[in-house]
Amino acid sequence: MMRKIRVEWVVCILVVIFAGSHGAEAQQRAVYSQYMFNGLILNPAYAGNQKQLVATGIYRKQWVNLEGAPTIQTLSVHSGFDKRKVGIGFNLSNDKIGVHNDLSFYGSYAYQLKVGKGNLAMGLQAGFNNLKSDFTKVNAKNGNDPLLNSVYNKFNPNFGTGLYYSTSTAYLGASVPFILNNTVLKETEVISEAKEARYYFVTGGKVFDLDAKIKLKPSFLVRIQEGAPVGFDVNTNFIFDKIVTLGASYRSGDAVVFLFNVQANENFGFGYAYDYTISGLNPYTKGSHEIMMSYRINFAAKPCHAYF
Numbered sequence: 001m002m003r004k005i006r007v008e009w010v011v012c013i014l015v016v017i018f019a020g021s022h023g024a025e026a027q028q029r030a031v032y033s034q035y036m037f038n039g040l041i042l043n044p045a046y047a048g049n050q051k052q053l054v055a056t057g058i059y060r061k062q063w064v065n066l067e068g069a070p071t072i073q074t075l076s077v078h079s080g081f082d083k084r085k086v087g088i089g090f091n092l093s094n095d096k097i098g099v100h101n102d103l104s105f106y107g108s109y110a111y112q113l114k115v116g117k118g119n120l121a122m123g124l125q126a127g128f129n130n131l132k133s134d135f136t137k138v139n140a141k142n143g144n145d146p147l148l149n150s151v152y153n154k155f156n157p158n159f160g161t162g163l164y165y166s167t168s169t170a171y172l173g174a175s176v177p178f179i180l181n182n183t184v185l186k187e188t189e190v191i192s193e194a195k196e197a198r199y200y201f202v203t204g205g206k207v208f209d210l211d212a213k214i215k216l217k218p219s220f221l222v223r224i225q226e227g228a229p230v231g232f233d234v235n236t237n238f239i240f241d242k243i244v245t246l247g248a249s250y251r252s253g254d255a256v257v258f259l260f261n262v263q264a265n266e267n268f269g270f271g272y273a274y275d276y277t278i279s280g281l282n283p284y285t286k287g288s289h290e291i292m293m294s295y296r297i298n299f300a301a302k303p304c305h306a307y308f
Contacts, residue, residue, distance in 0.1 A: 029178070029199060030060070030070070030072045030074070030093065030095050031251070031254075032058060032060065032072075032074075032290065033060075033249065033251075033255075033257045033259060033273035033275055033288075033290045034058065034259060034261070034271050034273050034290060034292050035203075035221060035233075036205065036217075036219050036221075036235060036237070037056070037261060037269075037271060037292065037294070038056045038058065038076050038292070038294075039164070039173070039203070040056075040076045040078050040089050040091060040108060041058075041074065041076055041091060042162075042173070042175060042177065042201045042203060042221070043123065043162040043163075043164055043173045043174075043175035043177070043201065043203065044089075044106075044108035044109070044110060044123035044124055044125035044160060044161065044162050044175065044177065045110045045121040045122055045123030045161075045162040045163055045164035045173065045175065046078070046087075046108075046110070046121070046123065046162075046164050046173065047078040047079075047080075047087035047088055047089035047108040047109065047110040047121075047123055048078055048079055048080030048081065048086060048087015048088065048089065048110055048112070048121075049078075049080065049087065049110075049119075049121065049164065049166060050080055051080045051081065051082045051298070051299045052079070052080065052296050052297055052298045052299055053077075053078075053079040053296065053297040053299070054076075054077070054078055054079070054294060054295075054296050055075070055076070055077045055294065055295045055296075056074075056075070056076045056077075056292060056293070056294040057073075057074065057075050057076075057292070057293050057294075058072070058073070058074040058076075058290060058291070058292045059071075059072070059073050059290070059291045060072040060073075060074075060288065060289070060290040060291075061288060061289045061290075062275075062288045063277065063281060063284075063285040063287075063288055064285055064286045064287060064288065064289065065284070065285050065286050066281065066284055066285045068097060068098035068099075069097065069285070070095060070096065070097040071095075071096050071097075072093065072094070072095045072096075073093065073094045074091065074092070074093040074094075075091070075092045075093070076089065076090070076091050076092075077089055077090055078090070078108065079299075080112075080299070081299060082299045085111060085112045085113070086109070086110065086111055086112070087108075087109070087110040087112065087121070087123075088107075088108065088109055088110075089107070089108045090105065090106060090107045090108060090127075091104070091105070091106045091108070091125075091127075092104070092105050099133055099134045099135060099137045100131065100132070100133045100134075101131070101132045101133075101134075102129055102130070102131050102132075103129070103130045103132075104127060104128065104129040104130070105127045105128060106125045106126065106127030106128075106158075106160075106177075107125060107126060107127055108123055108124070108125040109123065109124050109125075110122065110123035110124075110164070111123075115165065116167075117167050117168075118165055118166050118167035118168075118170075119165070119166055119167075120163065120164070120165045121163070121164045121165075121166075122161075122162075122163055123161060123162045123163070123164065123175075124159070124160070124161050125159060125160045125161070125162075125177060126157075126158070126159040126160075127157070127158065127159075128155060128156060128157045128158065129155075129156045129158065129182075129196075130153065130154070130155050130156075131152075131153070131154040131156065132151065132152070132153050133151070133152045133153075133154075134151045135150055135151070135152070136150070136151060154182075154183070156180070156182035156183075156196065157180070157182075158178045158179065158180045158182065158196075159178075159179055159180070160175065160176050160177035160178050160179055161175065161176055161177075161179070162174060162175030162176070162177065162201075163175070169206060169207045169208075170204075170205065170206040170207070171203070171204060171205055171206075172203070172204045173201070173202070173203045173204070174200070174201065174202050174203075175200070175201045176198065176199065176200055176201075177199060177201070178196065178198065178199060179198060180196070181195045181196055181197070181198060182195060182196045183195050183196075197225045197226050197227060197228065198225070198226045199223065199224065199225050199226075200223075200224040200225075201221065201222070201223060201224075202221070202222040202224075203219070203220065203221050203222075204219065204220055205217060205218060205219030205220070205235075206218065206219075207239070210238075213240065213241045214238060214239070214240055214241075215238070215239040215242075216236070216237075216238060216239075217236070217237040217238070217239055217245075217247075218234075218235065218236050218237075219234075219235045219236075219237070220232065220233065220234050220235065221233040221235075231251070231252050231253070231254075232251075232252050233249050233250065233251045233252070234249065234250050235247060235248070235249040235250075235257075236248060236249075237259075242263065243262065243263050244260070244261070244262055244263075245259075245260060245261040245262075245263075245271075246259075246260050247259050247260070251275075253278075253279060254275075254277070254278065254279050255275040255276055255277050255278055255279070255287070255288070256275070256276045256278060257273055257274065257275050257276070258273070258274050258276070259271065259272065259273035259274070260272060261292075266296070266298065267295055267296055267297065268293075268294070268295055268296075269292075269293070269294040269295075269296070270292070270293055270294075271291070271292035271293075271294075272289075272290070272291055272292070273289075273290040273292075274287055274288070274289060274290075275287050275288035275289075275290070
């Protein structure tokens with residue numbers, strides 16, 4: 001009986017950590033504050049949205065001063081091709097929280113059709129998550145329990161799809177990036193019904209001219225996770241001379257975000273976001289930091305400035 005209690009305790013800890021690690025809406029997948037600058041992390045149909053090669057790296061330190069809080073590193077690379085209707089790309093990420101490490105790789109393919117004044121892209125992605133849980137790092141009262149002296153690995157393949165419509169000044173997208181409800185741990189090792197949740201993302205935004213050099217770019221993100229309340233982000237950015245972007249976001253029940261982005265030249269960009277926590281974690285953390293760097297190579301005949 002005691003062993004069964006310990007097994008359920010460990011599984012409960014794992015589920016709670018992954019359910020609560022990325023926001024008040026019990027997100028299992030990483031939440032990013034600068035998603036509006038890197039659409040591929042939400043929607044495979046975004047691959048090749050501009051006729052250029054784009055590489056974006058993100059480092060996120062969540063909930064500073066909270067021991068075992070998430071740290072996330074992500075590399076997204078995608079490319080469109082001049083005079084071709086396809087885009088390809090991939091996302092590589094490493095998500096660490098406590099004794100758990102989630103390494104994932106997903107490749108993306110998108111096909112674009114001319115619809116009205118814009119393009120409609122249909123995308124697919126496929127890849128895997130490899131979850132490693134090192135329970136030997138847990139400071140347990142009973143060090144003789146074999147479950148707490150083990151390292152568990154779980155390989156979960158998955159796939160997803162999405163749609164993305166964009167013009168030169170607006171976009172609207174919908175995606176289900178992870179369709180399979182994989183188990184979190186191997187059933188042969190622990191008694192667990194914990195599964196990865198399915199997500200539905202809806203995104204949209206538009207650019208408005210305020211004057212010759214200042215533009216307003218509002219955007220939104222809706223997160224629909226099975227078995228959890230609907231979450232959303234609303235964001236407003238001001239773009240100055242197509243070089244500097246300053247903005248703020250509200251993430252429902254979780255944080256107020258302040259961000260800026262600098263496009264240093266036609267190739268290199270840098271961004272930073274600070275999340276001020278407004279959830280129950282506020283007394284225990286100094287917020288979250290997110291750094292982004294991007295590099296672009298333009299394939300089109302004319303210069304390309306990407307608002308989305």
